[in-house]
Amino acid sequence: MGTQHYTEKDILDKSRELIHAFMNKQLLPFKNLLDENFVWVGDYSSQYIQGRENFLKTVELEAALPPLELNQEEYAMLTHERQTWVTYGRFTVTAQGMGDTPLSSKVHFTFVWKQNKEALYLLHANACHVIDEQVQETAPEPAAEESTPQARVFDRTNIEILSGGRMEKIRIKDLNSNVHFLFPGEILYMKSDNKITTIYTDHDSFMARITLNEMEHPHFVRIHNSYLVNIRYITKIRRYKATLADGTQLPIGQTRYKSIQKQISGKE
Template sequence: MISFCNDARELTRQVIEEFFYGNPEKVLQNFHPDVTWIGAANGQCIRGAEKVSQYISHMELPRCEVFQKEYQVVAHSDDMYVVAGWMEIGASQGESGKLSVVQRITFIWKKEEDRLKLLHFHVSNPVEFQENSEYFLRPAGKGTFEYVKKLYSQKRRLIACGKHDQTYVLWNKDIVYIEAENTNSVIHCLNRDILSRESISILEKKLGEDFIKTHRSFIVNSRYITGIRRYQLAVRQGIELPIPEKKYREIKEKVLRAVSQRQNEVCT
């Protein structure tokens, strides 16, 4: 009996983790013919191995991590084992945190011919009461909201006004550097150059923290800096841009700090 209790708990762990790692086969191969699945979303109450298998096989889920979990056998008989617990699943965001949600689970395993088959499984989100200062009812919603606010504050895109009333929407990661040209600007991208009728000062206000103004005529994307020496900054494709003598030390510190921060993000 103890052995089957341990098997039920371990099978629960394996099935959950394989499912969220993008491998539903571990779930499907353990179904009892009369399995019933109750999920957290609307319409996820299905009975029968064929119908449940069909539904799960067509689910499009991103790969998730199981950060924390706790499962235990809460009841059992000679041929039935009930495993209940909770798990925290989500997508890791490195040092900036993670988007996650806590889900409660109940798995019922039925022993047939000395093998456990999944007869019922239920996944649900715990209900949380809304606080006065909150817009979302659940921590996942709050976490997602805060993460989206962070992305927005980082200004991941640049909307630039070009000549002849053209408007360009550019991802910051595609911009190498921006160069002043009289009262206009040239946006040097990875695969093209764009002439903007906005001044470099106006564009600077629209850019995120990855950009460094190294000269009154140049703003550089720190991700494409390849080197720095006295009064010269090297960027991709062997381009060198000037640094004012009086601001060299200040610019150098900004460059080294930006490069170091980017390396840390890559490592995490």
């Protein structure tokens, strides 16, 4: 029997599977993805853990916590040599804070995978919370004697799903081979230029070799041959332009104007 051949997609999907298992507090499948010599490195100097069992001892209480949600997911392959793969990426998680105010946190991560016989295992993980440059406040490092949930990579974060309710995320591979998983509500609009489409979100933009026809969705409206827009972000239309919530103005095709006006008439 030949050795199992894993593709780049397999490895990126495995990275996402592991993150989602932890976020959903499914610790058994999470545990089964860790190599016995797994090493974890986190935000603080105390968050350096060698060995799968030592790491798992720190997350025993995680199973009792409510699941978390992710958005703005991005996964990429850094390198691959023989039976070792390095992936990296970023995402945002939120959790309910005091009262009704949700707390959100951006996380950047790096994973090192290795193949052992036919199976894949995570050998090393590093994750850090990101503080925007404008934000000057810093979190104090926990005292050494404190019982720190060191493996709680994704704490401080029930995402308000912008689309309303649960739904499948859209998988988009960009021109740099990074794979994005986005709720429809995270996409503001898309602009097509020949066979290349630029996807604009509320925090970023990226290009993908994909057509607007492939991106059709009940949340999006085709306002022009070159533009597909999330209808919830259109605040007003004037002949022949659409204004979005962030002030962006986009052209409306003359033949589409009346139908679009009907679709958003309840918004004005």
